Amino acid sequence: MRSYPPNSPQAVSRLLALSVIIDGGGSPLEIAATYRLGILDYAGIQEDVFDQVLHEMCADLPTTPDGLVQVETEMIDQLLAEIVRPDLRLGLWKAMWQLVYADEKLADAEIALLLRVTSTWGIEADANGSGQIAGPVPTADHR
Numbered sequence: 001m002r003s004y005p006p007n008s009p010q011a012v013s014r015l016l017a018l019s020v021i022i023d024g025g026g027s028p029l030e031i032a033a034t035y036r037l038g039i040l041d042y043a044g045i046q047e048d049v050f051d052q053v054l055h056e057m058c059a060d061l062p063t064t065p066d067g068l069v070q071v072e073t074e075m076i077d078q079l080l081a082e083i084v085r086p087d088l089r090l091g092l093w094k095a096m097w098q099l100v101y102a103d104e105k106l107a108d109a110e111i112a113l114l115l116r117v118t119s120t121w122g123i124e125a126d127a128n129g130s131g132q133i134a135g136p137v138p139t140a141d142h143r
Contacts, residue, residue: 011082013053023107033102039095
């Protein structure tokens with residue numbers, strides 16, 4: 001798996017791309033939502049950067065015989081470690097929720113990913129879908 005600098009547009013794009021493809025290959029509704037919801041603008045990501053990272057991720061991930069992507073927990077942890085800014089983590093977490101639900105369905109793999117993100121980054125979700133980073137978090141800006 002490729003490595004990107006912490007908090008880089010590529011690191012953020014890869015987690016967005018993972019949100020879109022983790023349930024089997026990317027629903028057109030979820031991919032379209034990436035552009036429609038302003039998620040890329042919020043994170044300062046050019047569309048061509050996201051497109052490139054999405055294609056690279058699809059090429060890098062192993063697949064099952066029926067074409068589904070295989071994602072290991074260790075790989076998810078590696079990707080999550082590349083996002084260190086608390087504000088970026090929280091914004092990305094919210095965006096990932098929006099993306100996986102863009103097709104109005106939550107697959108088991110999507111739920112597992114979101115729970116891993118929530119737990120790893122120490123996000124406390126509230127009843128209306130908002131969240132906050134729980135406890136002390138490093139505040140160093142590692143751009």
